Amino acid sequence: MKDFENEIRGAVDSVTLSDEASARIMSGIRKKTEKKRQAPLRIIIPAAAVLLAVSAVFVGSALRGRDLPGTDTANTTAVSTDDGGSGQGSSVILKKVAVTKTGEKLDNAELSAYIEANLPSIRSALAASGVNVDGMRIADHGYCHVSCNGETAVINEGWRDCVIQNDKGVAAIITFVKENGVIYYSPAFGAAWFADYTEFLRDHAGEKLLYMYVGEAEAVIAPDGTYFSASGPLDRSFENVQPVYATFYDEAAVYVP
Amino acid sequence: MPESTLRTDEDFGKFYERHREYVYRLCLTYMKTRADAEDCTEDVFVRVLTRKPAFSDDIHARKWLTVTACNHCKNKLKRRKLIETVPLYDVPEPVEEDTGNDVLSAVMSLPPRYKDVIWMYYYEGYSTDEIASLLHRPASTVRNRLKDAREMLRKHLED
Structure with missing residues (x-):
C-alpha cells in the first residue's frame, strides 16, 4: 500500500510548466485584468444556464402572445421532501419543501429538431432584442424551470432554458415551452442580465434569493437552505449534495443569509 | 513583503x-x-x-x-x-x-469530485479533517472518497 501511495505522490512531479507557457499565462492575466479595469458591466450571462427568481412567475407575454401554462395540468405530481441532516461549515439547514412537477416534458431530441427547423426566426427574434448573434450557436441541452416562493417549488419540465452562445461567450438564454403538444419559445429569459453570478450573489448578500442549478438529476441547495431535486423525492443524504452556489465562490460554500 | x-x-x-x-x-x-x-x-x-x-x-x-x-x-x-x-x-x-506516466494518467481520469481529495491528501499533505474543513464536507465523506479513489486508481492501473 505504501509503495502505491508513494507512486501517487510522485505522479505529478513529471508535470512541468515551461517558461514559454508561463509567460503566456502571465500575458493573459495582464490582458484580462486590464480589461476588467476598463470595461463597463458586460451583459453576458455565464455559460451555466442558471435560473434566478425571487417570486413565482418569470416569463411574461414574450411567449408569442400566449398565456403562460398553468400549474394545474394533468401531469401534476406533488412530492414531499423529508428533512435531511444538518449542514456543516456555513450552516446550511435543510427545510421541508413541497415540490410539484408540471407541464409537458420537452425532451432533447424534439427540442433539437425544433431549434434546427426554426433557427432563422430565432436568430431574427434575438437580433431584434439586441442580442449579438454573430457566430451564434444554440445549446441543445436545457434545464428545468423552477419557481419558488420559499414554501413551494414548482418544477416545469416543459420549460427548457437554452443557452445562446456567440463568438464572445454566452449571449442570452431562451426558454422553450411545450403546451398541448406544441412548442413555443421566448426570445430571451426575462431575468436581469448581469455580468457575473458571483458578483450578483455578493451584491445581493442578505437578500432572500433562490438560486437554482437544475440538471437532469442533480439536487441543489438554494442560498436560503431550501433543498430541491428535479428528479423526484429526495433520497440522498445531505452530505452527497453539492451546494451549487459554492462553485461561484472560490473559497468554500458561502451562505447567503 | x-x-x-x-x-x-x-x-x-x-x-x-x-x-x-x-x-x-x-x-x-x-x-x-x-x-x-x-x-x-x-x-x-x-x-x-x-x-x-x-x-x-x-x-x-x-x-x-x-x-x-x-x-x-x-x-x-x-x-x-x-x-x-x-x-x-x-x-x-x-x-x-499524454503524460507518459500511468499513475498521473490514472489520477487525471478520476471524476472531478475524487481529484480534489486525492490532490489535497497526496500532493498537499492535508489530513482528512483538514480536507473536510476546506471542502465543507463531513470527514467520513472525505475518507470514503479517498478510499474509493485509491481503489479506482488501482483498478485503472491493473487494466
Whole structure:
C-alpha cells in the first residue's frame, strides 16, 4: 500500500510548466485584468444556464402572445421532501419543501429538431432584442424551470432554458415551452442580465434569493437552505449534495443569509 | 513583503512565480489538456488580482489557491458537460495530454469530485479533517472518497 501511495505522490512531479507557457499565462492575466479595469458591466450571462427568481412567475407575454401554462395540468405530481441532516461549515439547514412537477416534458431530441427547423426566426427574434448573434450557436441541452416562493417549488419540465452562445461567450438564454403538444419559445429569459453570478450573489448578500442549478438529476441547495431535486423525492443524504452556489465562490460554500 | 498585500506588480510577480507550477499541475489533472490547464491557471491568478484575498501566510495562500483552482476547474468541466452546441463548423476535439506516466494518467481520469481529495491528501499533505474543513464536507465523506479513489486508481492501473 505504501509503495502505491508513494507512486501517487510522485505522479505529478513529471508535470512541468515551461517558461514559454508561463509567460503566456502571465500575458493573459495582464490582458484580462486590464480589461476588467476598463470595461463597463458586460451583459453576458455565464455559460451555466442558471435560473434566478425571487417570486413565482418569470416569463411574461414574450411567449408569442400566449398565456403562460398553468400549474394545474394533468401531469401534476406533488412530492414531499423529508428533512435531511444538518449542514456543516456555513450552516446550511435543510427545510421541508413541497415540490410539484408540471407541464409537458420537452425532451432533447424534439427540442433539437425544433431549434434546427426554426433557427432563422430565432436568430431574427434575438437580433431584434439586441442580442449579438454573430457566430451564434444554440445549446441543445436545457434545464428545468423552477419557481419558488420559499414554501413551494414548482418544477416545469416543459420549460427548457437554452443557452445562446456567440463568438464572445454566452449571449442570452431562451426558454422553450411545450403546451398541448406544441412548442413555443421566448426570445430571451426575462431575468436581469448581469455580468457575473458571483458578483450578483455578493451584491445581493442578505437578500432572500433562490438560486437554482437544475440538471437532469442533480439536487441543489438554494442560498436560503431550501433543498430541491428535479428528479423526484429526495433520497440522498445531505452530505452527497453539492451546494451549487459554492462553485461561484472560490473559497468554500458561502451562505447567503 | 507578506503575501496578504499584493500591492505592486512586483509583489504579484513574485507570488505568481512561487505558485504557478503548483496551480498549473492541479489544473492539468482536472482539465487533461495543457491549453485548458493554462486557461484555468490564468483564471485562478486573475482572481487573485481581482478579489484581492488577504493571505495571512504562505499556507493560507496555498489553501486558497487549491480550493479556488479545484472549484474553478470543476465548474468549467460541469458547464462543458451540460452545454452541447449545434455546431456551425466542425471543431476538432483537443487531444488529451499524454503524460507518459500511468499513475498521473490514472489520477487525471478520476471524476472531478475524487481529484480534489486525492490532490489535497497526496500532493498537499492535508489530513482528512483538514480536507473536510476546506471542502465543507463531513470527514467520513472525505475518507470514503479517498478510499474509493485509491481503489479506482488501482483498478485503472491493473487494466
